[in-house]
Amino acid sequence: MKKIPATQLRVGMFVVDAGLSWMDYPYLYQEEGEIESQERIDAILAEGFEEIFVDPSRGSYAGLEDEEPLEESLLQDADDLARIPSRKVSFKEEMGRARRLYTDSLQFAREFLHGARMGYLVDYSKSEKLVESVIDSVMRNDDAIVSLTKLRDFDEYSYTHSINVAVLAVAFGKNLGLSHKMLRALGSAGIFHDLGKAKIPEAILNKPGKLTEEEFEIMKSHPQKGFELLAQQGGAGEDVLLGVLQHHEKHNGRGYPDAASGDEVSVLARIIAVADVYDALTSERVYKKGMLPYKALSLMYTMRGEDFHTGYVERFIKSMGIYPVGSFVRLSSREYAVVSGSNISVPLYPQVIVVLDYMQRPCTPRQVDLAENRGDSSHVLEIIECLNPKRYNIDPAAYLM
Ligand SMILES: [Fe+2]
Incomplete structure (x- = not known):
């Protein structure tokens, strides 16, 4: 599977529904099936769609090359993560603690998301304690808590997603060699990255059909709203706020809210973006199956240098392993x-x-x-x-x- 600009769509190509939310990816065309006519392509372009996932192994269009094999392209420089210190405790030993921590974190996410919807402030100091425990767990054995991100109930997506993004981001950040201070900020930005959705009307959040242009604009305000909510109540540092504000910005400048690009996007936001998309793709939802981790990583690899900053997906894959725990x-x-x-x-x-x-x-x-x-x-x-x-x-x- 690979991602292409809508302008490169041709009759006979097979469009894949990656199951990414309309809300977060308003310009991604996802109606699964083979493109049967030029009129269909014209309509897709006229409706303002900009990008599409296609499966080169399906459909009658013959000129489409498949993506590069993941393994070969990654193994060329697989050494730069090899210096990571070995794990301090076994997977089994860490699993009990990781489970309790994951359950507590989920309960916290339920509380603050409900609370924010009712207009309450979030308990920032509680989130700091949880993030500290996540960092400790990741330092002892990151496989344990990371494996829990794939074993959850699909009907609790919004809660599990905020915790998963925090866990995946911290594990990735550790393997990138970030400082403890940076990891703390990363975990908090991960937990609260979608806090602004609490300020989006439920009618838009849960709308089954396609959003109008106006509704898209409202939806796209969630990073800014989350930033404002956190900034108002104090506690969160500037790097956390920026991580929340920029989590939908892309390397190529085609993200939102500010169409920031390249170096304008903070390191924390780049990491959150990778963790956010990975969790969204692999999650099972009421209306879709989760993508196998291996598939999701391959697909994200085709988005490197465009959606994601150069080097980040590559390192994320090495950090997760090509076959993540639970595969x-x-x-x-x-x-x-x-x-x-x-x-x-x-x-x-x-x-x-x-x-x-x-x-x-x-x-x-x-x-x-x-x-x-x-x-x-x-x-x-x-x-x-x-x-x-x-x-x-x-x-x-x-x-x-
Ligand atoms: Fe978001």
């Missing part, structure tokens, strides 16, 4: 496994738990570190493909607990 994969041994831990210097070879044999029969779960047996080239065990666990009746969460 369900088929191995070269023809067995099936759940990814249980990342190996940051060799992202193609994570730790896995083998759960089905080559006949797709359940087997006694067996932990394997794919990085460990890479030496003997005749017996290299590797990942062949990433699969949808639901089709195999597998719940990855059950194996990670």
